[in-house]
Structure formats: structure tokens, C-alpha cells
Amino acid sequence: MxxxxxxxxxxxxxxxxxxxxxxxxxxxxxxxxxxxxxxxxxxFPIHGLHETVGMKSAGMSSLSAITLAGGIIGGIAGFFMCWYANVISYPLNIGGKPLNSWPAWIPITFECTILLASFAAVFGMLALNGLPMPYHPVFNVPRFDQASRxxxxxxxxxxxxxxxxxxxxxxxxxxxxxxxxxxxx
Amino acid sequence: MADLTPVHEIRPLTQDIPERFIPVPTVEPGHTFASVTDHISAIVLQKRMPKLWWLGLAVGIVGVTVLTTTLGKLVLVGVGVFGINHPVGWGFDILNFVWWIGIGHAGTLISAILLLLRQGWRTSINRFAEAMTLFAVAAAGLYPAFHTGRPWYDFWLFPYPNTMSLWPQFRSPLMWDVFAVSTYATVSALFWYVGLIPDLATLRDRSRGKIARVLYGMLSLGWRGSAKHWFRYESAYLLLAGLSTPLVLSVHTIVSFDFAVAQIPGWHATFFPPYFVAGAVYAGFAMVLTLAIPARKMFHLQDFITMKHLENMGKVMLATGLIVFYSYAMEAFFAYYSGNGFERYMWLNRVTGPYWKMYAMLIVCNGLAPQMMWFRKMRTSTFGLFVTAMFVNVGMWLERFVIIPTSLSRDFLPSSWGMYHGTRWDWSMFAGSIGLFLFLLFLFVRFLPMISIFEMRTMLPEAQAHPEGHEA
Incomplete structure (x- = not known):
């Protein structure tokens, strides 16, 4: 097939x-x-070899940009979730504190930032590398299994x-x- | 290039220097890319496992059976099988949860923080420690999941639009905990898996059985070691390390907020976050030692996990142990200096009250035992390290016992005081979670390389591609 x-x-x-x-x-x-x-x-990784074989890596790499974007989206989404739930959708008076008590949402905002940035870093790396790719012509080389040894x-x-x-x-x-x-x- | 040079060469003694001044290497000399690859992958690919492995797995299976029995009893009867009651509503569940989460922290510390600090010796223990993190978090996760008594409603903890029009209370530290621990588990798993990809490719290329080759092949995602891939791979790995570092500090900080945000005497203290984080690293390194010392013997890994690793871990244990001991002193000082009668009574109650034995044992285990690590002789003896690590494992459990039931059993109103004891179901759940942890760990060493093979290759002198360059 x-x-x-x-x-x-x-x-x-x-x-x-x-x-x-x-x-x-x-x-x-x-x-x-x-x-x-x-x-x-x-x-194993060899320092600088990627540039020798024709990969450009000047300035901020696209992977860093993807990770940064993931982190920013995660942070905004995490904060919005707390704000929307506790201010708009289901307001509760807790100890007379203002509804928009944003310092209490910092931990969750932070965790969401890290979570989405990590997803972006891992899946961004895999996507840019074109993985998963179970078949590749170099695997036809009889001794290529030694490339991982x-x-x-x-x-x-x-x-x-x-x-x-x-x-x-x-x-x-x-x-x-x-x-x-x-x-x- | 000689492929199968002897694993050991005697380190040459060029001058008459005392042996203690010769640095212990992180990899014993005489290894090549091939010998490192073959030795570590052979543990996974060999057909027969050592007898000790079977023994360990058997202990794990017994533990898992105890665990499932306990969980069955818990689900059938309810949380009344545990010792929690008024006034101590937080007992073994949160105690063991905090203990396990703390143990997990060493894995992330070794894999992320020591990577950023360019500590080359982390390489041979990071995979193992990361696996320990995952399984410790899995064991920890059992407690909040099942302490509800109705675990099938656990999804209520997560925010999702629902027909009840309800949202979780995002201002609550317990909600912060849900996010911190689930993020921690997810990111740790990602970090671990990304680190595994090149090694899975090695196993794919070296396994003989068809099923193994297909499974490792699928898991390795078609990794082929391209220079362009390696570049992005290393960037991603470094980014993950940078993200995991604040994450791991945040997790135990947030766990400590579970206590510090409450008003209970002995909990409501600003120094809880650093105190908890140091305690977590302390407990985690003790657990890494507890596991690494038998494992390196069982699988003949003395060439890769050398005395240098063990000694360094002993030093970290000493440093974090001193921070923890200092925190105990600060607890006493803050209680005195607060001028608050409840706080002062809380401390006196810890030391002289009905749970005084726990406190005394805590000081012995966590305060005094690690002082043995000042002595080089103890740091370089596997027996000395193992015994010290065992003391710390017990001590960190006692620390959480001293913090949780002692404060809750005697708070503001003497009329509401009461004693707390774990029931046999509490204990069996604890034993069961240890069983689950061991079970997962023994399966891990059977099916995945417990030492990062590709990172070990970079540690070898022959990995230098440029005479003037420096390899990470």
C-alpha cells in the first residue's frame, strides 16, 4: 500500500x-x-555541524520563537480562564476580596505558561524536524544501523x-x- | 578504532600523589562509543534478567496487590477506612502525597538544573532520576485522586464548561496544586521522552526481535541522527530544561502554599516555600541514592555511575539537609519571635506533646544522620551513603507527619483537640504506593535504557570533533 x-x-x-x-x-x-x-x-550531537551541512541558524531560531509564542498564549489563556470563571461566569465573594483578585491567579497563570511553552518546544522541534517519519531512504543503507552506535x-x-x-x-x-x-x- | 577494548584500564599513576587527590572520573577510562552503547543497551536487550531483578519485581507486584486491595476497600466503604476525622482531616493522604512529590523533585533537579549549570556528572544518572520523578509523581497522584473517596468524580477538579454552571475556585491553593502537579507530571514526561528518542533509535537498530524492533521503531519516531535534527533537538532540550527549572521550584512552593496559606499554627509561615523546596531536593537525592546504589551493582554499571556521582549526591544531600535543619531551627525561632501564644504552644507541643517521639526521630534522621556526609570516608562508601539515604527517606516522611497531624490535632481551641493515628488501611495504602513505584521502576529498567546512551557518548574523550572546540 x-x-x-x-x-x-x-x-x-x-x-x-x-x-x-x-x-x-x-x-x-x-x-x-x-x-x-x-x-x-x-x-550524538556534534557542535556546529548543522551549519556545515547547510542549515542557517543566525538570530533567534524558529524553535525559540515557537516556544515563546506557546508560553505567551499559555499565560494569557491561563489568566483569562481564572478571570472569566471567577469574575464573569461564577463570581463568589471570598473574604470580601475584590472579584478581580489577580495575585491569587499567578500560580495557575505561571503553570499554564510553562505547560504550553513546553508543548510548543517539544512538538515544534518534532514538526520542524519532520518527525515522526518512520521511513527515510538512508535507512536503506545496510550499515546505517551503526549511525546510532x-x-x-x-x-x-x-x-x-x-x-x-x-x-x-x-x-x-x-x-x-x-x-x-x-x-x- | 578498537571496538571492544577492555572495559577497565588501570588509571596510570604518573607521580607519587596520594590517591585521594586523583579526581574520580565520571566515566571509567577505556570506553568507546561502541562499548558504552553495547553495555547499556544490552541490559534492555538481553533475554535474562538478574535474579535480584525478579525479586524486586516480585516485591513490586505484591505491593501493587496491596494497593489495589486498599483502593477496592476505599471505594467500597469510603474514606472512613482511613484515620482522618475531626479535628485531623488531613492525614496520611496529604502526608504521603507531599513525600512522593518531594522525592520526584530530584529527578528534575538533576536533569534540568544541573544541565543548565553544566554539571557533566549528571549525565549518567539523569535518565534514571527522571524515571524516578515520573513514578514518584504517579504514586503521589494516587492520593489526591483517591482521597476524595469517589475518584470517578475527579474530573470536577478540572475547569471545563459544565451543565452545573460551576467553576473551580482558582483562588484556592488546592486548585493551584491541581495545576502545578498536572503540569509537572506532563512536562516531566515530555522531558523524559524527548531525552529517550535517540536512545530508542539505538534500541531499534540493535534489537533482534521483530516486535521489539517495531515498537522501539515507532517510539523513536524515525530518528536518524541528522545534524540538522540534532541542532533543533538540543535547542528543544535546553528550552525544556529552562522551563522545567522554574517549574520544579514552583511545584513544591505551591505544595507548601497548601499549608502556608492556611491559618493553622505551625503552617502559616512565610519561609515554607524554600523550606519545602530544599526538603524536596533532600528527599529526592536520598531516594536516587537508595535506588542507584543497588541498581549499579545489579547491572554492573560501576563504570558509568562512579563513586564521583555517589559522592556528589552525598554532598547535595548534606547541603540541602543543612538547609532543612536550619528551617527546623527557624520554625522554633519564628514561633518564639511571633509573640503569638498559639504559635509558641504549637512548637512546644511538637517537641514535648503526645507526638514528641516523632519530632525526636525527625531530628535524628534529618538533622543528625546527614552530618555523616561531612566525612569523605562515609561519602565514598556505598554502605555509608545507603544508610544515610535511608535515614533521610524516613526523616522526610516524619517531617511531614510532624507538620500535618501535630498542628491539626491541637489548634486554637483545647475543646476541639484530638489525636490522630493512621489505620491499617492508611499504612497499606502507603506500602502499596511504594509497591507501585518499585513495580514501575523495575519495568522501566527492563524495557528502557536506564542511562542516557547518547549523552554518555558525548562524555567520552573521542567525542571531540574539533581540537579547539568544546563539546557540551
Missing amino acids: AIGKVRTGLYGVIAEFTSPAELTVAAEAARDAGYTEMDAFSP DKFFLVIQARDPKFDFDGVWKFLEALHPREVVDVPW
């Missing part, structure tokens, strides 16, 4: 490395060679404007990887 279009053909060419330093050097070489559509895979991968995608199969293959071979393989869709 296929949902949508079934892609065929080549996704890209992938090279396997054995250390984070090798991967970093290889990614920098690929960037300097003018490749733009690539990605690196590692068993101790191996490091660099893929140059076929949609890269500079992509030509033999040229990319030779370029990756020259970086002294453990092996180079093609990645079918």
Missing part, C-alpha cells in the same frame, strides 16, 4: 566515517566543494544542483571513508 507518490531512483550517495572529527572534516570539504543538499548523521555518515543528495553520480562518488572516496554506497529511494 502506498500513500501518495512512490519515489524511485537515487536519493544520494553516502559515505561512512569512523570518528566525529573525520565527519566534520568531510562535511567541511563537501561544503567548500560547493555541495548544498547534504546531511550528516551521527550518534559509533559510526558517522555524510550523504550528498541527488537533488543537489552540482550532483553527478561519478563525481560525487569520487569526491567522497577521496575523503578516506570506511566505505561509500548509493542510497536508493
Whole structure:
């Protein structure tokens, strides 16, 4: 059963490395060679590698903005809920205090702020990363299960404007990887 | 790169320095990405669990049986099975609720606050401590859920438009508690799950059984370790840590408001929030030690949970213990300095009244026992740490007993005084909640990696990608 279009053909060419330093050097070489559509895979985060493989991260990241928006919405909604319930919908005189006794609502406003900001941070991260995505072409690489253990991968995608199969293959071979393989869709 | 170097290498002694000046590492040397991955994932993927694990699970199952029996009795008969009555309407339920919530706080402290403070040693204990948080909150949640006696109406606690045209009273600390604890449980679960995603991918790639592979695969959401993903992942993790830090402080602050906002002598005090938060961290670290010391032995994790971790936890216990002890002194001082007869009597009653034994044991457990942590010999002995942690576990329970029934049993009017004792159902519910906690914890170590594998990889020297750079 296929949902949508079934892609065929080549996704890209992938090279396997054995250390984070090798991967970093290889990614920098690929960037300097003018490749733009690539990605690196590692068993743990490597500082600055996302910029080398073509992700821009100047200024406030979109994830921070999403989280901030979630927090602001949560805070306003939390306060509005308390205010609406205790002032408009169901006013009760408690010890002669004013109905709009807002200091008593600070804890709930705060908790709602944190709750929605956290949801925004987690689901925003997943959405921006395009997860969940159970199938991805790199999983076709036989040794890719090592990417979650101790191996490091660099893929140059076929949609890269500079992509030509033999040229990319030779370029990756020259970086002294453990092996180079093609990645079918 | 050698994949299977021996797990242990003798740390070289280059000069004649006394051994106590050689820093204990957070990971024993000789480990590689592969050995860390294999060792930790093997605990989950192996077919046979150690005998001790089965024993622990059996204790948990017995506890859960006790719990379900108690809850059945409670639902059939009503809250009269508990010892609460006039004048003590708050008994074991809130006592155990506060005890469990407090224990949970160490997990968030380790995972969030120590992350922001760049304490690398947190890495090997954060997953375990976060799981402890979740299960402690689950055990805590039983009490407010069931103390109503009619738990099927618990949804009334939450604001929702209803045909009765009623709203909860948002000015009430008990309502604040509902929001604080449910937010805390949700955010802790999110934090824990986000931390698990890359490790679930590791388990997906390494499990042999088809069912395991599919389940771990679904749970890992298709994680593939892309550099772009890692960047957003780390941002999200840091954001969550930044959000959890004020959250965890707010939770026990709000729990303390349950008492501090009331006018009962001994409760109505402004220093309750910091006092409660320090007590929570204190209790939580004691519980982490109680669990980590047997677990590292059971699963041979001494290379990852080293003496350095245990010693650091001992130090945190000492520091927070001193804050708690100081708070006891302040309680006495405020009672005296308030010039209020009821407050003064409350303190005298705690120390010399019918519950004086509880107070005396409290001082021994929470005030005196942790002083052992001043001594390096005790901090670096698993036995010494375990015994101290046990004292603190008991002490923190006693602290809540001293605060709650002692104040309620003798308030303003002597004609309304009365004694409080837990019934056997109170005790069985307490034992049952411990059983539930253990049950969940033993299942967790069976099915999920108890140490964060990907964060352990970053702790290794070979993780340095740039000679000049610094990795988190």
C-alpha cells in the first residue's frame, strides 16, 4: 500500500566515517566543494555541524520563537480562564476580596505558561524536524544501523544542483571513508 | 578504532600523589562509543534478567496487590477506612502525597538544573532520576485522586464548561496544586521522552526481535541522527530544561502554599516555600541514592555511575539537609519571635506533646544522620551513603507527619483537640504506593535504557570533533 507518490531512483550517495572529527572534516570539504543538499548523521550531537551541512541558524531560531509564542498564549489563556470563571461566569465573594483578585491567579497563570511553552518546544522541534517519519531512504543503507552506535555518515543528495553520480562518488572516496554506497529511494 | 577494548584500564599513576587527590572520573577510562552503547543497551536487550531483578519485581507486584486491595476497600466503604476525622482531616493522604512529590523533585533537579549549570556528572544518572520523578509523581497522584473517596468524580477538579454552571475556585491553593502537579507530571514526561528518542533509535537498530524492533521503531519516531535534527533537538532540550527549572521550584512552593496559606499554627509561615523546596531536593537525592546504589551493582554499571556521582549526591544531600535543619531551627525561632501564644504552644507541643517521639526521630534522621556526609570516608562508601539515604527517606516522611497531624490535632481551641493515628488501611495504602513505584521502576529498567546512551557518548574523550572546540 502506498500513500501518495512512490519515489524511485537515487536519493544520494553516502559515505561512512569512523570518528566525529573525520565527519566534520568531510562535511567541511563537501561544503567548500560547493555541495548544498547534504546531511550528516551521527550518534550524538556534534557542535556546529548543522551549519556545515547547510542549515542557517543566525538570530533567534524558529524553535525559540515557537516556544515563546506557546508560553505567551499559555499565560494569557491561563489568566483569562481564572478571570472569566471567577469574575464573569461564577463570581463568589471570598473574604470580601475584590472579584478581580489577580495575585491569587499567578500560580495557575505561571503553570499554564510553562505547560504550553513546553508543548510548543517539544512538538515544534518534532514538526520542524519532520518527525515522526518512520521511513527515510538512508535507512536503506545496510550499515546505517551503526549511525546510532559509533559510526558517522555524510550523504550528498541527488537533488543537489552540482550532483553527478561519478563525481560525487569520487569526491567522497577521496575523503578516506570506511566505505561509500548509493542510497536508493 | 578498537571496538571492544577492555572495559577497565588501570588509571596510570604518573607521580607519587596520594590517591585521594586523583579526581574520580565520571566515566571509567577505556570506553568507546561502541562499548558504552553495547553495555547499556544490552541490559534492555538481553533475554535474562538478574535474579535480584525478579525479586524486586516480585516485591513490586505484591505491593501493587496491596494497593489495589486498599483502593477496592476505599471505594467500597469510603474514606472512613482511613484515620482522618475531626479535628485531623488531613492525614496520611496529604502526608504521603507531599513525600512522593518531594522525592520526584530530584529527578528534575538533576536533569534540568544541573544541565543548565553544566554539571557533566549528571549525565549518567539523569535518565534514571527522571524515571524516578515520573513514578514518584504517579504514586503521589494516587492520593489526591483517591482521597476524595469517589475518584470517578475527579474530573470536577478540572475547569471545563459544565451543565452545573460551576467553576473551580482558582483562588484556592488546592486548585493551584491541581495545576502545578498536572503540569509537572506532563512536562516531566515530555522531558523524559524527548531525552529517550535517540536512545530508542539505538534500541531499534540493535534489537533482534521483530516486535521489539517495531515498537522501539515507532517510539523513536524515525530518528536518524541528522545534524540538522540534532541542532533543533538540543535547542528543544535546553528550552525544556529552562522551563522545567522554574517549574520544579514552583511545584513544591505551591505544595507548601497548601499549608502556608492556611491559618493553622505551625503552617502559616512565610519561609515554607524554600523550606519545602530544599526538603524536596533532600528527599529526592536520598531516594536516587537508595535506588542507584543497588541498581549499579545489579547491572554492573560501576563504570558509568562512579563513586564521583555517589559522592556528589552525598554532598547535595548534606547541603540541602543543612538547609532543612536550619528551617527546623527557624520554625522554633519564628514561633518564639511571633509573640503569638498559639504559635509558641504549637512548637512546644511538637517537641514535648503526645507526638514528641516523632519530632525526636525527625531530628535524628534529618538533622543528625546527614552530618555523616561531612566525612569523605562515609561519602565514598556505598554502605555509608545507603544508610544515610535511608535515614533521610524516613526523616522526610516524619517531617511531614510532624507538620500535618501535630498542628491539626491541637489548634486554637483545647475543646476541639484530638489525636490522630493512621489505620491499617492508611499504612497499606502507603506500602502499596511504594509497591507501585518499585513495580514501575523495575519495568522501566527492563524495557528502557536506564542511562542516557547518547549523552554518555558525548562524555567520552573521542567525542571531540574539533581540537579547539568544546563539546557540551
